[in-house]
Amino acid sequence: MKKSWKIALASCLSVLMLTAAGCGGPKSQDAAAYTPEKPLIIKFSHVTTPDSPKGKASQKFAELMAEKTGGKVKVEVYPSSQLYGDKDELEALQAGNVHIIAPSATKLVGFNPAFQIVDMPFLFKNHESVLKFWDGELGKKLMTSLEDKNLLGLAMWENGFKVFTASKPLEKPEDFHGLKFRTQAGKVLEAQFKALGSGAATIPFGETYTALQQGTVDGQENTWNNIDTQKYEEVQKHLLVSNHGRIDYIVLTNKKWYSELPEEFRKAFDESMAEATAYERELAVELDKQSENNLRSSGKMKVVELSDAEREAFVKLMEPVYSEFAETVGKEIIDGARQL
Structure with missing residues (x-):
């Protein structure tokens, strides 16, 4: 009886460990548990090409994270729907099978109809007003409105005016x-x-x-x-x-996964995202003007x-x-x- 109980317990633990590994979440609150040889893996999935502003900014984020953590964090970028497409990336993020996505704002309407703000005609007067909105209180309110869905908005990445x-x-x-x-x-x-x-x-x-x-x-x-x-x-x-x-994108992460990141990594994450966002916006404006x-x-x-x-x-x-x-x-x- 004891033997069968131990076997059952071992099986349960194996399933839990496999599940955690599949989700790719932090295995420790201590950043010291990770090394350049065995880094924390972050999966960033998006649907555009590597040479798009979104593609280049996601790669910039990966480079910044490696630099700021001394290689203890490795961001794997999957462009062009290599990992997940438009239809399933949100579910994958909620499940923890991927850690960052950047869907079009309109893809979030099913979670919160307020994201239709990008479609409201002749609403934003100019580019400056767009940035003021997303970086201000109203934008932050939208970014945090999906937390009950285990989604956290990180930033608005631009495509441009229609x-x-x-x-x-x-x-x-x-x-x-x-x-x-x-x-x-x-x-x-x-x-x-x-x-x-x-x-x-x-x-x-x-x-x-x-x-x-x-x-x-x-x-x-x-x-x-x-x-x-x-x-x-x-x-x-x-x-x-x-x-x-x-037409703009909302960069999202899994809220639970993000909250469990070691503090040192979360600080690097926030700094890298802010720098990548500034880079993406500048690149998007430049490309649209071109x-x-x-x-x-x-x-x-x-x-x-x-x-x-x-x-x-x-x-x-x-x-x-x-x-x-x-x-x-x-x-x-x-x-x-x-x-x-």
Whole structure:
């Protein structure tokens, strides 16, 4: 009887140890337990390419962590959905099978609808107001709003402002009437195009070029960099510099795992994330500007700027959208962003 009890106990302990190893969590509160030969492994999974701002910033984070901990921490970066894709990375993070991810803010709407703030049309006046929001109290409130889901927001990593493109001239709100635009899934985006008198079609990003080429849709919304790298100028002749919405990422970690990090490592982690965030933001702005210059100089698209008065005409059209989503997104958050 004693022998069978010991066997059962040993089996249970083996399962627990395997589970802990699978989660990759710290095995000790003491940083001294780790060495460059046997480091603490941190897995950072994301879906973009290694040469994207997100890809380069995640690698920068890995380098900083190794430097600040003397090699006692090794960050393994898995780009291009090598480890987990959009559909399963959040569950993997919650389970502790990966330690850091950086999904698009819109992917978090199912956990907290307030993350639709990035889709609210003509909300942020400029780049400075975006940074003030995410680095201020309202942004911090969103970052910590997922703790009951075992998720902790660490930082906002940029992609950029969205602009409109179309096969027909876009200069004023009336020009949108009757056109159909490709969009990501989302109620706010549907309401935005409805307010403009346009139709909206949810089409996967990878199929957008063909949809524009074949005339399935008349236009789309995206960052300068996405438009440039996807070569939309080949199938879209008009671009409106609207800066009406955002495409940004939220860097997340597993809350329980993070809280159990040795204090020395957690300090290095926070410092490295802050430095990597500054690096990513600078790189994203630089890359988007480069793509803007590419598109302007190509001569393939007519680029139209909005004056303050012309922009205000679009803002007024969006009042029904603000009213509709005031409760869902949060009036405090919307008003706070508009005032920055």
